[in-house]
Amino acid sequence: MNVLTSSTTDAQLVAAYRAGDTRAFDAIHDRYQARLERFARRMLQANPAVVEDVVQESMLRASRALLRDDRHIELKPWLYRLTRNCALDEISRVRTDSFALDDDTGLELVGPVALQPEDASEQRTSVRETLADLAALPESQRHALVRREVDGLSHEQIAGELGITPQATRSLVFRARTSLMQEREARTVDCEGVRVDLLRAHDERRRASAASLRHVAHCGACRAFRRDLKRMRHAAAIMIPGPLLVLGLGSIKIGGTVVAGKKAAAVAGIAAVGVAGLGTQVFGPGDPSPVPVQSKAVPQGQLAQGQPIPAGTAVVRQVLELQAGALQRRELTMTCPPGTRVADLLPPAGAKLAVTYAAPTVVGATRAARVRFAPADLPAPARVTLTMLCKRPAASGSIVAADQRAAARPTHRVIADDALLRDAPRGDAASGSVRRGQPVAVRARDGAWSRVVTDTGERGWIASRDLAPLP
Amino acid sequence: MPSAADLRRAAGAVALAAVLAVGGAPAPDAGAATRARVCVTSTVVLDSPGGFTVGYLFRGDRVTISRRSKNRKWARVSTPTDLRGWVRAKNLCRR
Numbered sequence: 001m002n003v004l005t006s007s008t009t010d011a012q013l014v015a016a017y018r019a020g021d022t023r024a025f026d027a028i029h030d031r032y033q034a035r036l037e038r039f040a041r042r043m044l045q046a047n048p049a050v051v052e053d054v055v056q057e058s059m060l061r062a063s064r065a066l067l068r069d070d071r072h073i074e075l076k077p078w079l080y081r082l083t084r085n086c087a088l089d090e091i092s093r094v095r096t097d098s099f100a101l102d103d104d105t106g107l108e109l110v111g112p113v114a115l116q117p118e119d120a121s122e123q124r125t126s127v128r129e130t131l132a133d134l135a136a137l138p139e140s141q142r143h144a145l146v147r148r149e150v151d152g153l154s155h156e157q158i159a160g161e162l163g164i165t166p167q168a169t170r171s172l173v174f175r176a177r178t179s180l181m182q183e184r185e186a187r188t189v190d191c192e193g194v195r196v197d198l199l200r201a202h203d204e205r206r207r208a209s210a211a212s213l214r215h216v217a218h219c220g221a222c223r224a225f226r227r228d229l230k231r232m233r234h235a236a237a238i239m240i241p242g243p244l245l246v247l248g249l250g251s252i253k254i255g256g257t258v259v260a261g262k263k264a265a266a267v268a269g270i271a272a273v274g275v276a277g278l279g280t281q282v283f284g285p286g287d288p289s290p291v292p293v294q295s296k297a298v299p300q301g302q303l304a305q306g307q308p309i310p311a312g313t314a315v316v317r318q319v320l321e322l323q324a325g326a327l328q329r330r331e332l333t334m335t336c337p338p339g340t341r342v343a344d345l346l347p348p349a350g351a352k353l354a355v356t357y358a359a360p361t362v363v364g365a366t367r368a369a370r371v372r373f374a375p376a377d378l379p380a381p382a383r384v385t386l387t388m389l390c391k392r393p394a395a396s397g398s399i400v401a402a403d404q405r406a407a408a409r410p411t412h413r414v415i416a417d418d419a420l421l422r423d424a425p426r427g428d429a430a431s432g433s434v435r436r437g438q439p440v441a442v443r444a445r446d447g448a449w450s451r452v453v454t455d456t457g458e459r460g461w462i463a464s465r466d467l468a469p470l471p
Numbered sequence: 472m473p474s475a476a477d478l479r480r481a482a483g484a485v486a487l488a489a490v491l492a493v494g495g496a497p498a499p500d501a502g503a504a505t506r507a508r509v510c511v512t513s514t515v516v517l518d519s520p521g522g523f524t525v526g527y528l529f530r531g532d533r534v535t536i537s538r539r540s541k542n543r544k545w546a547r548v549s550t551p552t553d554l555r556g557w558v559r560a561k562n563l564c565r566r
Contacts, residue, residue, distance in 0.1 A: 354527025374551035431540040
């Protein structure tokens with residue numbers, strides 16, 4: 001063809017290009033570039049560079065494909081399909097590069113219906129997620145699904161394109177739809193449940209369930225959680241002497257130590273107890289606190305969630321899955337890292353079940369805490385996350401943070417398990433208690449009674465026989 | 472036939488009596504134990520009023536009060552888990 005005008009049809013341009021007139025393809029490019037870019041922009045982030053690249057890529061593919069054979073091509077829909085595939089490839093590539101899919105940038109949603117901002121935002125997110133899921137499908141599945149759902153082709157037509165049987169295309173479409181639904185479901189799964197599964201899988205040295213892994217692929221926080229688990233195992237394997245690593249017969253214990261506030265030495269431990277899928281996490285100094293903490297054991301009496309855990313302090317978390325019916329397992333033991341002692345029981349999360357420390361746990365004195373639930377009858381399976389604060393005692397034995405500690409210099413420690421702080425010597429009224437090992441400053445004596453100030457600043461009278469001088 | 476105002480006053484008196492029965496009753500500082508239940512969403516159990524948290528109780532959980540602090544703000548209780556600790560008295564109601 002010698003003259004290419006705006007009235008030249010697509011079929012004529014294709015024929016001219018196939019006949020060797022390269023200007024014909026320039027004309028195709030000029031005719032469709034802007035339209036294809038608008039189309040691509042709907043699918044991709046509003047990034048002109050990416051949109052242009054995608055359209056250029058589709059044009060490149062078109063120029064090669066047109067010369068491959070002389071079969072009839074409906075140019076316009078064919079170019080749109082090529083552009084769509086290139087856009088999906090681009091989304092897939094970005095996804096493979098671990099691009100955050102939950103960022104704020106969204107697709108431009110175009111359509112005749114004016115949506116409310118929140119609806120539009122939700123729909124943009126949904127479209128973006130669907131496209132990302134679509135892009136992640138194996139190529140044959142993606143092709144079959146898109147051709148079936150979007151282009152409306154029959155299974156026979158798709159089979160012809162892919163060179164497989166119609167039955168095989170049905171299978172591809174079915175698998176693609178199933179994958180998309182599973183991906184969507186994975187996004188809505190509760191993070192806590194996924195993390196329990198990750199912890200269990202990590203502990204049992206197996207792969208987590210496919211559903212959990214699908215969720216991890218979408219959830220940045222859970223991805224970070226899984227990464228931390230892996231990192232922890234590597235770090236622990238380096239630090240822990242060999243024999244400890246073979247302790248794990250139902251209970252793997254990789255202990256971290258909380259010494260001198262060094263993060264490297266305070267790596268978390270993982271412990272698993274065989275019953276009901278219990279998993280334990282230990283957060284050491286420098287780790288972000290997993291929960292807000294209010295305790296006299298931490299400076300200023302509180303620690304916000306995410307704040308670095310102070311030196312000499314650790315947070316131990318244990319997730320429990322409880323079966324419906326009468327609570328079978330009512331006690332468990334949580335252990336503080338070496339060098340630290342049990343401090344506060346932090347607010348439990350999940351089912352509202354009465355839970356307390358139980359004997360022989362002594363705050364500030366024992367390293368292990370026995371935690372006990374009250375008898376309960378659960379109408380349905382429940383999950384509870386228990387969290388305990390651990391603290392390295394000072395030379396006096398106090399686990400109270402220096403800035404929270406009473407000014408009085410301790411002179412004695414309590415040697416009774418649980419003694420009342422009485423309001424008067426020989427009196428029966430009491431306004432507090434002291435526990436074994438708690439340091440106190442003796443201020444006065446009255447016969448067999450001593451007036452004391454505890455390290456928490458409480459005052460009262462205690463039998464002198466319940467006190468021993470500090471060394 | 473009592474008027475609506477009389478009924479309201481009577482109801483108020485009953486409510487006041489209920490409150491006094493828990494917070495203001497002549498509960499002994501020591502000696503006879505009284506039973507109570509938690510009447511707030513949740514409450515902490517402390518090893519001592521100025522000390523560390525040793526447990527959590529939830530609405531409806533039952534405790535046995537063995538004594539109260541001098542200022543009557545705190546109750547020394549035995550929990551359903553057999554732990555002894557201190558709970559804010561205002562968070563407890565008579566069973």
